[in-house]
Amino acid sequence: MKVKVIKTESEYATALARMEKLMDAKHDTPQGDELELLSLLVHDYEEKVFPIDQPDPVAAIRFRMEQQGLEPKDLVPLLGSRSRVSEVLSGRRNLSLKMIRNLVGRLGIPAEVLLGPARTKNPKQLVFDTQLARNEHRLPT
Secondary structure, three states, X not given: OOOOOOOOHHHHHHHHXXXXXXXXXXXXXXXXXXXXXXXXXXXXXHHHHOOOOOXXXXXXXXXXHHHHOOOHHHHHHHHOOHHHHHHHHHOOOOOOHHHHHHHHHHHOXXXXXXXXXXOOOOHHHHHHHHHHHHHHOOOOO
């Protein structure tokens, strides 16, 4: 197969089919090099055609809380007080730089996610966003 930049859905499908045939290729072989190059081209195409938006910061916090079995009271050392935790989780208060640093350091949530704008202030929507994130990443419930 002649390897080139993927620009169409047809070329994308062809590249995926070829990658499947090359999956058992050994490194540092012509087939292994072709597989590596195709994977880079497919990744580039997918990022352009299927972009993934950053999650809402509050939805990301709730998702991580769910993953780690945390309750709002567990965030008090990171956010400051029970009322501050409530305000952040309800979308009524933006995250401060200190809060972001604490969440990045202790919960491992990427800073770029926490720095993004909150898209909703409706707690029911936040729960939906958390469920949607779980489904998109196919994580167990």
